[in-house]
Amino acid sequence: MSRLAKERYAVMIEKLKRSGLKSTPQRLAIMRVLSENKEHPSVEAINKRLQKKFPGISQATVYRNIMLIKSLGEVLEIGFAGGGSRYDGRKPYSHPHVVCLECGKIIDPELASLRDMTREIAAGSGFEIKSFRLDFFGLCPACRNRK
Amino acid sequence: MSRLAKERYAVMIEKLKRSGLKSTPQRLAIMRVLSENKEHPSVEAINKRLQKKFPGISQATVYRNIMLIKSLGEVLEIGFAGGGSRYDGRKPYSHPHVVCLECGKIIDPELASLRDMTREIAAGSGFEIKSFRLDFFGLCPACRNRK
DNA sequence: TCGCAATTGATAATCATTATCAATTATGAA
DNA sequence: TTCATAATTGATAATGATTATCAATTGCGA
Numbered sequence: 173m174s175r176l177a178k179e180r181y182a183v184m185i186e187k188l189k190r191s192g193l194k195s196t197p198q199r200l201a202i203m204r205v206l207s208e209n210k211e212h213p214s215v216e217a218i219n220k221r222l223q224k225k226f227p228g229i230s231q232a233t234v235y236r237n238i239m240l241i242k243s244l245g246e247v248l249e250i251g252f253a254g255g256g257s258r259y260d261g262r263k264p265y266s267h268p269h270v271v272c273l274e275c276g277k278i279i280d281p282e283l284a285s286l287r288d289m290t291r292e293i294a295a296g297s298g299f300e301i302k303s304f305r306l307d308f309f310g311l312c313p314a315c316r317n318r319k
Numbered sequence: 320m321s322r323l324a325k326e327r328y329a330v331m332i333e334k335l336k337r338s339g340l341k342s343t344p345q346r347l348a349i350m351r352v353l354s355e356n357k358e359h360p361s362v363e364a365i366n367k368r369l370q371k372k373f374p375g376i377s378q379a380t381v382y383r384n385i386m387l388i389k390s391l392g393e394v395l396e397i398g399f400a401g402g403g404s405r406y407d408g409r410k411p412y413s414h415p416h417v418v419c420l421e422c423g424k425i426i427d428p429e430l431a432s433l434r435d436m437t438r439e440i441a442a443g444s445g446f447e448i449k450s451f452r453l454d455f456f457g458l459c460p461a462c463r464n465r466k
Numbered sequence: 467t468c469g470c471a472a473t474t475g476a477t478a479a480t481c482a483t484t485a486t487c488a489a490t491t492a493t494g495a496a
Numbered sequence: 497t498t499c500a501t502a503a504t505t506g507a508t509a510a511t512g513a514t515t516a517t518c519a520a521t522t523g524c525g526a
Contacts (some may be wrong), residue, residue: 194492194503206410215483230506237504254514255482272445273489281444290431293455296419297428301457307439310448341472341523362514377475382514384473401483402513 180246180262185245192231198222198229202237206247206261212269215260246247248279250307268306274315282310301312320355326410327393334391345376349384353394359416359425361405362407397425397454415453421448421462424444428455 174180184203188195205218213221219234238259241247249258250269258278270281286306294301311319331350335342343437354367360368366381385406395407397416399421405425416426433453441448457464 181425195466196492196504200503230507232484232507233505236399239484247399253396253400253402253404255400257482268440270440270446272446279444281437281440283436283443285432285434285436285439287432289430290326290455292430292432293415293417293428294457296430297426297455298460298463299417299419299455299457300463301417301455302420303456305452305454305456307452308437308444308446308448309450310441310446311453313445316445316447343523345474375475378476379476379515386515404513423471 176262184241184246187246191244194201194242198226198233199237199240201225202234203241203246203261206238206259210262212250212258212260214256216256218259224309244309249252250305264304266305268308270308270310270312272315273309273310274318277312279312285299298299320407321413323332324355325445330434331391331393331408334393334400340387345373345380346384346387348372349381350388350393350408350427355374357409359397359405359407361403365406365443370411397452412450417455417457417459419459419462420456421458421465424459426459 174221181204184207185200187197188199188203193290201222202218205213205221209221211217215231215234215238218227218238220233222229224235238247238249241261242249245263246261248264248266249257250260263280268281268283268286270278270279284307290301290304293299331354332342332347334349335346337397342421342444348369349365352360352368356368358364358367361365363377363384364382366376369376369381385394388408389396393408395411395413397402397407398404410427410462415428415430415433417426418424431455437448437451440446
């Protein structure tokens with residue numbers, strides 16, 4: 173477990189305790205997966221990952237716990253129009269993503285020119301900005317070569 | 320009908336003819352709404368707008384024609400995780416939006432710092448970038464005051 | 467004017483997500 | 497440690513936007 177994963181897991185546990193809700197094995201395992209997994213896993217991927225430790229864990233349980241963790245502010249939901257949301261428990265705040273249209277791979281890119289965008293938008297539109305979503309869609313290196 | 324609306328409508332008609340498909344009254348009316356409407360209308364909004372001219376027009380017809388126009392590359396779909404996609408027939412290419420979390424209003428902001436973002440992402444990630452999606456979420460001036 | 471493929475309206479099907487509910491379990495007090 | 501009880505789970509039904517299906521209608525070229 174990496175330094176970041178440990179820290180993320182600890183924060184989730186802390187928030188869970190403060191909320192007064194229960195620490196079930198399934199819940200803790202889901203938090204662990206979200207803390208460790210860098211692939212921006214889907215509900216299906218998380219469920220699959222947990223089948224070893226919890227054979228027969230319900231999809232409903234995964235959905236419910238992700239909802240809870242989201243309400244605690246400890247996971248970022250990356251939703252798409254057609255369904256199949258992806259989750260980022262390591263950086264639970266707005267940040268850009270690059271999505272492969274072919275294989276679904278998602279990475280967190282560097283983006284220096286992001287700096288003052290939100291400020292610029294707020295100033296120009298009069299909106300009070302709470303969050304943003306920035307996705308780039310294309311073909312990852314592997315899928316480019318495969319063509 | 321504004322200059323832009325006329326032009327957008329003409330382009331859609333042109334592409335439609337080149338595709339060999341039929342020019343039905345419903346189809347033309349949907350193109351007209353997409354060309355004129357600046358509110359990034361939803362399917363429901365488009366349908367409502369058309370009820371005057373086409374009482375009883377089917378939701379399915381609106382969905383189908385939007386799909387067609389999208390395949391012609393003449394409307395931008397702004398989809399959201401929970402459904403309720405919005406459509407922009409005036410700027411059918413990637414551009415940023417500001418979305419009000421309260422009333423659903425969507426505007427097209429100015430954003431100078433957008434410039435070389437796509438290029439920067441492509442260079443840094445190795446992806447071949449095809450499109451992007453940039454949304455800012457917050458409260459519009461009207462909804463801010465209402466609080 | 468005809469013939470036919472495309473289109474429409476009505477409606478059923480799909481599918482990810484959410485809600486429901488009986489059985490089980492975590493947790494704090496005695 | 498045992499109990500009481502509210503929270504949680506697993507199974508499954510419900511939801512709701514979007515898509516597919518199909519018989520009847522219509523645009524359009526010959």
